[in-house]
Amino acid sequence: MGIIITLMCLVFIFLVWDIRLRISYCLHGKRCYQRFNRAQVQGARYVLAAAKLYAGFRLIVEDALAKSLPAQFMILSNHQSLADIPILAYVFSRNTVGFVAKRELRRGFPAVSIALRRGKHALISRRGEFSAARRELVKLARYSREGVCPVVFPEGTRSRTGKVRSFHSAAVRTILDETAMPVVSVAVDGGYRIADVRGLTANLRDCIYRVKLLSLYPVTGQRSKIKDILDRSHAEISKQVEQWRKIEN
Secondary structure, three states, X not given: OHHHHHHHHHHHHHXXXXXXXXXXHHHHHOOOHXXXXXXXXXXXXXXXXXXXXXXXXXXXXEXXXXXXXXXXXXXXXXXXXXOHHHHHHHHOOOXXXXXXXXXXXXXXXXXXXXXXXXXXXXXXXXXXXXXXXXXXHHHHHHHHHHOEEEEEOOOOOOOOOOOOXXXXXXXXXXXXXXXXXXXXXXXXXXXXXXXXXXXXXXXXOXXXXXXXXXXXXXXXXXXXXXXXXXXXXHHHHHHHHHXXXXXXX
16 A cells, blocks of 8 residues: 555656646746756656655665766666666756657656657657657757767667666767767666566565766767777676676575
């Protein structure tokens, strides 16, 4: 019964957050994006606080690298659930982040959909043409010149088991070809356990969600070095997730 009450509280918070984002965008979004972005981050804080208070949800962030980060950079992360989006926005709340996400998320998800639709993000259809996807990625790369930090999930889709899948290079290369910037690798774990309604009901209570900033790679626009960054990021993220699994077991 307790978890049902918790889920009802979270749904209510998401609905209120959705309304607040719509109002913020109407009032400020077009001419003062920073205010809209703050509303996104504040909503993520409320959701996390409620999950912690009512369900014992724990977010453990290891951000020793944070003090050495530049003002603008790309974030490479593995991907386990929709929760990765608000949680990474919260973790990088000192920056403005723009996600590469599937276009299908534009509708149907309170708060998340309006944020992705009205924010400075790249929404890509899995069934769309490459030219349309490239336009979205180039647009996000140009937003980075305004201080937006692109977030790319190189796996391309969520990992249902949490195991890190192969990384794809197209999105990363397109963005870095347009605007060269440093790259930060980030490992996340725990989201796959709460990736759907069944998982939320069974696993939200006392769920531990971990985030760790791993490495900062220097600015590069060379394709060979971009591939090296992807390979090294994949290796270290996979290793970190495996280490966390050993702790749990």
